Amino acid sequence: MINVGINGFGRIGKSILHQAFANNKIKIKSINFPGFKIDRIASYINHDSFHNNKQLNVEIKDENNIEINGHTIRLLDNRIPEKNMWKDSESEYVFETTGKFLTKFKAKEHDAEYLIMCAPSGDNTPQYLYNGNHSEYIGENIISNSSCTTNCIVPLIKILHDYYTIESCNFITVHAATASQNILDGPHLKKRNHRSAFNNIIPATTGASKSAIKILPHLKGKIYGTSVRIPTGNVSMVDMNVTLQKDESLENILDVLRNHKEIVVSDDPYLVSSDFMTTTNPTIVDSNACMNIGPNQYKFTIWYDNEWSYSAQALSMLEHMHNFNTNSILPINSYI
Structure with a gap:
C-alpha cells in the first residue's frame, strides 16, 4: 500500500483523491487544505462542474479528521509546512499541488520522505513523466511531474522520433x-491575463517545450511551442506540426500509434472537447483532424483532459516511484 498526502486541494488535488479511491494500491492519509471549513468538505468532494464521479461517503469524525468510504483521512491546516506534519499522518509520498513549492529548496520545507511537484519545477529538480522518461527514475526524493501539456505531447513525440526521427x-x-x-x-501581473477568461481567446506562453526538452534532451533545439487560453472550463487540445526524417503515409503512422498503449487514436469524426472530459489518457490523437501537410510534414491534433489525465499520470508516476524504491537494493540518498 502506498500512503499518500496531498498538499493543496484544488482541481488537481481533488482529481487525485477521486482516482486514488478507485485504486486499491493507494491510500490517502492526509490532505493539507488551509482555511477550508470542515463542515463543507463533503459537498466540495462530491460536487463538481466537470467530473461526474461516483459519490464518496464522506463523514466528519472530528475537527481534524474525516472518513471517506470507511477510511480515515487527516485534514491539515498549514499554509507554511510544519516539521513532521506528513510523517505524523504516515504520508510517505506527498503530491504538491499548490504551485508554491516548485524548487528543491522550497520543497524541502515539507520534510516529506518523497514529494512530487504537480507542475514544472523552477530549478533543476528532475522532471519525470510516465510513458516519457519514467524508466530513468533513480530514487530521487523530490521530483516534478512536469505540466499537463508536457504529459500530452511527450509520449507522441517520443514514438514519432523513435520510428521516424523528428527534424x-x-x-x-x-x-x-x-x-x-x-x-x-481586473488587475493581473501577467500580460493580457487582466482580461476576462469568460470573454476572450488570450495568447499566452507555455513551458511545455522547455519541459519536453528536459525529458527528451536529445531533441534540444527541435521543439517549440506556444499557447492560447480559451473560454472553456476543462479539456485542452494541442495542434502539433512535425517534420520527420522519413516520409511515410499518415495512415501508416496512425497504425503505429494504435499499437502503443500509451496513445489513444480516436477515429470518431463527431467528437468535440467535452467528449474527452474525465479521460485518463493524456495523449488522444484525433485521426480525422490529422493531415499530411507536405513532404515529411504532418499535423497532429491531440486532446487531453488537463485536470483528470494529468492526475492519472501523476498517480502512475507515483506507483512507479514506489515500486522502484521498494524493490531497489541500492541505498537511496536523502534529497538526491
Whole structure:
C-alpha cells in the first residue's frame, strides 16, 4: 500500500483523491487544505462542474479528521509546512499541488520522505513523466511531474522520433481556462491575463517545450511551442506540426500509434472537447483532424483532459516511484 498526502486541494488535488479511491494500491492519509471549513468538505468532494464521479461517503469524525468510504483521512491546516506534519499522518509520498513549492529548496520545507511537484519545477529538480522518461527514475526524493501539456505531447513525440526521427516540432496548445486567470477584467501581473477568461481567446506562453526538452534532451533545439487560453472550463487540445526524417503515409503512422498503449487514436469524426472530459489518457490523437501537410510534414491534433489525465499520470508516476524504491537494493540518498 502506498500512503499518500496531498498538499493543496484544488482541481488537481481533488482529481487525485477521486482516482486514488478507485485504486486499491493507494491510500490517502492526509490532505493539507488551509482555511477550508470542515463542515463543507463533503459537498466540495462530491460536487463538481466537470467530473461526474461516483459519490464518496464522506463523514466528519472530528475537527481534524474525516472518513471517506470507511477510511480515515487527516485534514491539515498549514499554509507554511510544519516539521513532521506528513510523517505524523504516515504520508510517505506527498503530491504538491499548490504551485508554491516548485524548487528543491522550497520543497524541502515539507520534510516529506518523497514529494512530487504537480507542475514544472523552477530549478533543476528532475522532471519525470510516465510513458516519457519514467524508466530513468533513480530514487530521487523530490521530483516534478512536469505540466499537463508536457504529459500530452511527450509520449507522441517520443514514438514519432523513435520510428521516424523528428527534424522539427512546433505546437500550439489550445488550453482551457484555469484558476490563475481573471474571471472578469481586473488587475493581473501577467500580460493580457487582466482580461476576462469568460470573454476572450488570450495568447499566452507555455513551458511545455522547455519541459519536453528536459525529458527528451536529445531533441534540444527541435521543439517549440506556444499557447492560447480559451473560454472553456476543462479539456485542452494541442495542434502539433512535425517534420520527420522519413516520409511515410499518415495512415501508416496512425497504425503505429494504435499499437502503443500509451496513445489513444480516436477515429470518431463527431467528437468535440467535452467528449474527452474525465479521460485518463493524456495523449488522444484525433485521426480525422490529422493531415499530411507536405513532404515529411504532418499535423497532429491531440486532446487531453488537463485536470483528470494529468492526475492519472501523476498517480502512475507515483506507483512507479514506489515500486522502484521498494524493490531497489541500492541505498537511496536523502534529497538526491
